[in-house]
Amino acid sequence: MKSVLTVENVSAAYRKDQVLTDVSFQIKQGTLTSIVGPNGAGKSTLLKVLLDLIPSITGKVTFFGEKYKTAKSKIGYVPQRGSVDWDFPTNALDVVTMGQYGKIGWLKWPQKEHKQKALAALREMKMEGFAHRQISQLSGGQQQRVFLARALAQDADLYFLDEPLAGVDATTEKAIMETLKMLKESGKTVMVVHHDLQTVEEYFDHVLLLNKTVIAHGPSHLTFTRENIRKAYGGTLHWMGEKR
Numbered sequence: 001m002k003s004v005l006t007v008e009n010v011s012a013a014y015r016k017d018q019v020l021t022d023v024s025f026q027i028k029q030g031t032l033t034s035i036v037g038p039n040g041a042g043k044s045t046l047l048k049v050l051l052d053l054i055p056s057i058t059g060k061v062t063f064f065g066e067k068y069k070t071a072k073s074k075i076g077y078v079p080q081r082g083s084v085d086w087d088f089p090t091n092a093l094d095v096v097t098m099g100q101y102g103k104i105g106w107l108k109w110p111q112k113e114h115k116q117k118a119l120a121a122l123r124e125m126k127m128e129g130f131a132h133r134q135i136s137q138l139s140g141g142q143q144q145r146v147f148l149a150r151a152l153a154q155d156a157d158l159y160f161l162d163e164p165l166a167g168v169d170a171t172t173e174k175a176i177m178e179t180l181k182m183l184k185e186s187g188k189t190v191m192v193v194h195h196d197l198q199t200v201e202e203y204f205d206h207v208l209l210l211n212k213t214v215i216a217h218g219p220s221h222l223t224f225t226r227e228n229i230r231k232a233y234g235g236t237l238h239w240m241g242e243k244r
């Protein structure tokens, strides 16, 4: 399988505080990878650096062999739900439609086809009935589904999701994971910041353990070991039971 993302020696800082040091890894097409590490490990920062939202100090990132700027239309991003202003006066359909901006062009109005695609994505996430509801009047789980629909409508090849399962109920978690698996099965590549260590192996075929740098990266069954988890988190691990 070819590599869709190559990260070479990336370091990043907020003012003087270095958050990422010498991060290098490659992601193959068709993989579903969890990015796992303790609070403050730099997981969200890594996504933001990859997506050119904050600059890196050093290093090189290539998507499909190209720079972010030229590969942008093939990349979808679902930020943390808490990082968005849900009071912004807009409805679910518009949020999903606007996700296609890269394809529509900033100075053009969305066409019927874009709305139809947005509606289809909302249907996929079982949110069609909420299309005209103000986003401030959706529950947390429903907002997360709208975000997923927005990513689906973007029709990207590589997706980044920042904690999509945070604060959602079991039904929404299942719906989101089914969508991510469906994307993977259709040859797309997905990277997800994930916090529930209990479900890493069940949900993701690859894992990237991060704590300011890459602690381990590879197939979950080989990489998500007690030793690597301890290296990433430090301390003792009570929650894994008899984990390797």
Ligand SMILES: Nc1ncnc2c1ncn2[C@@H]1O[C@H](COP(=O)(O)OP(=O)(O)OP(=O)(O)O)[C@@H](O)[C@H]1O
Residues within 6 Å of the ligand: 014, 017, 019, 037, 038, 039, 040, 041, 042, 043, 044, 045, 046
């Ligand atoms: N805008 C910012 N300005 C200054 N420091 C920041 C900023 N955003 C994050 N940081 C710091 O950078 C470090 C990494 O933060 P980041 O949000 O990337 O971690 P994370 O692994 O996603 O954490 P969490 O699991 O808690 O969401 C933390 O020490 C954090 O305090």
